[in-house]
Amino acid sequence: MDGPMPSKSLISSVIYGFLLLSLCNSLKDNAVDGKRAYFHTLKINSLPSPDVCKESSKALNEGSSSLKLVHKFGPCNPHRTSTAPASSFTEILRRDKLRVDSIIQARRSMTLTNSAEHVKSSVPFYSLPVPPNDYIVNVEIGTPKKEVPLIFDTGSDLIWTQCKPCKVCYPKVPVFDPTKSTSFKGLPCSSELCQLYGQGCSSSKCTYKTAYVDNSSSTGIYATETISFNHLRYDFKNILIGCSDQVSGDSDGQSGIMGLNRSPLSFSSQTANIYNNLFSYCIPSNPESTGHLTFGGKVSNDVKFSPISKTSPSSDYDIKMTGISVGGRRLLIDASAFKIASTIDSGTVLTRLPPKAYSTLRSLFREMMKGFPLSHPDIFLDTCYDFSNYSTVAIPSVSVFFEAGVEIDIDVSGIMFQYPGSKVYCLAFAELDDEVSIFGNFQQKTYTVVFDGVKERIGFAPGGCN
Structure with a gap:
């Protein structure tokens, strides 16, 4: 094709223009290398939020x-x-x-010492x-x-x-x-x-x-x-x-x-x-x-369930993670990376992934954010960006998949972690030097997470708070 190639900044401007003109603030469609990709609009703000409580409009269901x-x-x-x-x-x-x-450490201890006496004494x-x-x-x-x-x-x-x-x-x-x-x-x-x-x-x-x-x-x-x-x-x-x-x-x-x-x-x-x-x-x-x-209460038809792992410690809530997508692209991760079930934990903040899964996620996320230079704050998160010159930024969506066809399209608030008092944002996932994964509360935001002990399953549905 004749003529000069468009600059990266021009391409970025076109993408952002499309995103900002759209009436929908959820998923945005854009063509990347001939494939369908998805982006969220992230609003950039270094000022503290108004100190006013916003009550959830979610009503209780029967029973x-x-x-x-x-x-x-x-x-x-x-x-x-x-x-x-x-x-x-x-x-x-x-x-x-x-x-x-x-x-x-607790999982390793339970694996190594699984006697009834250990369980009682613990x-x-x-x-x-x-x-x-x-x-x-x-x-x-x-x-x-x-x-x-x-x-x-x-x-x-x-x-x-x-x-x-x-x-x-x-x-x-x-x-x-x-x-x-x-x-x-x-x-x-x-x-x-x-x-x-x-x-x-x-x-x-x-x-x-x-x-x-x-x-x-x-x-x-x-x-x-x-x-x-x-x-x-x-x-x-x-x-x-x-x-x-x-x-x-x-x-x-x-x-x-x-x-x-x-x-x-x-x-x-x-x-x-x-x-x-x-x-x-x-x-x-x-x-x-x-x-x-x-x-x-009653379980909504919107809730999609995944079975609790039979091989997990008896007190944990573990289900099998099967994959991840970034910007609509399913990551090519060998199934062996998810051989151990993922802990669904309300107390862990950032989701942790095994090394192979995390490195693949990081690589594709960085590729889709290559128009922005990496920032290096003094924290262990390794994929950070300084958005000081922007009021909004298009960031790729991230979805996590669990056994039985459960897909969680992570809310825009759960994809990047803001360094307080600044406009530095970091990918809110981290590598775990182990084959275990932990699905943290930062990525669970806005979802209803259901724990069904009778049927031994965990379910997810979007729009759980409002």
């Missing part, structure tokens, strides 16, 4: 019970003690890496994944009811909160006083539950200690207590909880943890007969909005 899911540093958290400083960004990533490392005292640091729910404990904010975590078992008299407790957040609750009953050392889960005795009461690999911990006694949701008439009686008089580690806006894994101690397991062992959640697209944590 369900729901809690608002809010970001601990966001304006929707009534117990917020501070807003997140920009310096917390590196701390979030550091803790996220610790959590991932601890999940891998329940009351073992190195759990680092507590998540993002989203909380407010529940009511005791009679009369006392509201406490709890981190929700599909990687933890016990539901626990700090209690008076407190030797060491988190400051500026509610502390439950069991002496003022008529429904509180400390678990006797002679009880069957204490024989199963207790670590020791103190004043004839069954004790526990939950330790995390970042050296944080919760120590106290087991008890049965009434748990309530503030909009329900129904109370959950005789729920086994941890009443902690000594906690250590970071806290800002939460009093404890609501464990939701598959172990018998978790809140979801203890209420399984009420809600048919079904719960779901939706993580909002930004800290200024609310999501939900819902127990029971």
Whole structure:
């Protein structure tokens, strides 16, 4: 063909012009090398978002019970003690890496030592994944009811909160006083539950200690207590909880943890007969909005399910990842890269992929973003760009595929991670030096994620928060 070749900047301008003129802000079609590709429009802004809470418009379905899911540093958290400083960004990533490392260590430990005695001894005292640091729910404990904010975590078992008299407790957040609750009953050392889960005795009461690999911990006694949701008439009686008089580690806006894994101690397991062992959640697209944590209810036809792996640790939620696409192109990744099921985790932030899968994803993403120079902030994320000269940028879509035909087209808010206070954005995926993959909460945003314990499956549906 005669004539000069068009410049990259001209090509980029044409692409952006097309994207900005489109009435649809979701998927954008464009031709790349004769193949169909998809792009999202990413709005670039270094200014903090307005500190105003936006309530989800998602209504509860019949037969369900729901809690608002809010970001601990966001304006929707009534117990917020501070807003997140920009310096917390590196701390979030550091803790996220610790959590991932601890999940891998736990899986290896369960694989190497799978005896019944190990499983029993690991329940009351073992190195759990680092507590998540993002989203909380407010529940009511005791009679009369006392509201406490709890981190929700599909990687933890016990539901626990700090209690008076407190030797060491988190400051500026509610502390439950069991002496003022008529429904509180400390678990006797002679009880069957204490024989199963207790670590020791103190004043004839069954004790526990939950330790995390970042050296944080919760120590106290087991008890049965009434748990309530503030909009329900129904109370959950005789729920086994941890009443902690000594906690250590970071806290800002939460009093404890609501464990939701598959172990018998978790809140979801203890209420399984009420809600048919079904719960779901939706993580909002930004800290200024609310999501939900819902127990029971009808499953929408929009939800697509993948079976829970039969070879995974008994307390984990693992399903088999089968592939990834970028900009509409399915990555050529050998099936052996996904031979171990992927953990669906509410507490891990960034999705981790095995080396072969991540390098292939990174290469194609960089190819589609080659009009922008790479930036190199002092963090472990390796595909970052400085968008200081742009108000909007077209970024390729990313989809993740799971067994049984489940496809998750990741929301635009879950593709790139913004370095706070700047216009530097990084691909929100990371390499894991292992064959395990972890599907993090950043990529789960705006989806309804359904955990069906009866049929042993996990489902996904878009538009879960609104």
